[in-house]
Amino acid sequence: MSQRKRSKGSGFSQGNDEDEDYGVSQTPTHTQVQRNLERRSQDQVNQKVSELVQFLLVKDQKKIPIKRVDILKKVIREYKDVYSEIVNRAGRTLQQVFGLQLVEIDTKHHIYILTSDLPRAEGEIMHRDNQTAKLGLLMVILSFIFMKGNSAKDGAVWEFLRRLRLQPGERHEVFGDVKKLVTEEFVRQKYLEITPIPLTDPPEFKYQWGPRAAKETSKKNVLRFVAKIQGKDPTFWVSQHHEAES
């Protein structure tokens, strides 16, 4: 506890470049936060909580993960000494009022996403937009990756997608530039992770699940999906089933 005192509410941190002016290099301990909280007006803290909730809801629209740096800079600002309290309260509000979960998908770089706390109810889809179709495509890719052992080469993925009438070079009537959607948008949203395979010439890539995919769905769900599409029981695929259950 004693070594943390120096960093209480301090601005600059040692060598933590991404935190910049709003560095919270060593986060204040719980008791420190509680003490800082007492110095602040409750109304103003609650105001910050509301602002954070709104900020998160809007930032989530495009499904691009939210960085803590942005949260500190744009919402928390001078209240950074009670940052953890504000975030916790915001998370509680999101859960109790909106049925959403604030999830940290990267504990090193402190990146958050919003997921739903509640399962999707039947016949609930109010609006028809491209998001639904994109989710379908994503599920197909995630299924392929999982069933192939949690990792698939780009060549194999695209060969599979071609069978579904998706050509990387052609403009698709629903998805437009499919290649861009898969390799850029899905990656930025952290649904997919595409990494280059070393020493391949011409360069090849490995497709895996991204952290958002892991939080928003599960291997079990994906296996259920595949089973439903193929009209089989999930236990048909022994090792995948085993992995999904573990």
Place this chain on the structure above:
Amino acid sequence: ENREDMLSSKSNRLTEALEEANKLFSGVSCAREAALDAQFLVLASNIGKEKANELHSQMTSFDSLAFAEDLLTFMGINRIEVEENDSDSEGIPGGYLPSNAWHKLGEETEKYFRRAPSFHYMLGSFKSDPPVPRQRIERQKKATGGEEKRAMPAQLKKMEESHQEATEKEVERILGLLQTHFKNDPDTPISFFDLVIDPNSFARTVENIFHVSFIIRDGFARLKLDDDKLPIIEPLKDNKGKRDDHSTGARNQAVISLSHQEWK
């Protein structure tokens, strides 16, 4: 180059290649050859890792072709009954996907996801960067503010003018009346009260007194007391009045009070 070949679980080629590399290494004498050997080792280990992966997934092989077909079926594909031996792309059967194919699939998929619904304000969109609109608003405000200010004085001026005009007009009117009356009947002085009192309105009476005072001040008329000590008013010819005032320097002031009761 023979990557796929080496990857195949049935081949021992990787092992053979490793053994050969081992043999070759004994003949290595210079650094460049050693570097090549190191490179080969890295390559070999990568292939080895992939082979191991393949082993795992091949426990229960996944028929992706069948999966693709089943997906198309789910999406509502219309399979054309045309026998085509050479289709435009190898191995892809004919068929026509309806336009809502992916939406249909997406709807099914939603059930397996816990995606947070996108939050949108019901009454219009939220711009996540306020600075730009704000600047515009500020500029607009400044612009309209200026205009408004300019408009205001113009309006006021008009009002003030109309007031003055009204007063002047009234004064002139009364003077005109006075002169006309006097012209018609030069010997009869006009009772001040007869002139100013409006039997119907006290306020109007006061206004009349106000206007008459201007006439007197400017020397167009003169107030006198008649034999009964009641004020009478008679118009003066301009020159005379002014000259008189100047020479004598006499300026008299009179305070006339008229209460409502008295008026009545």
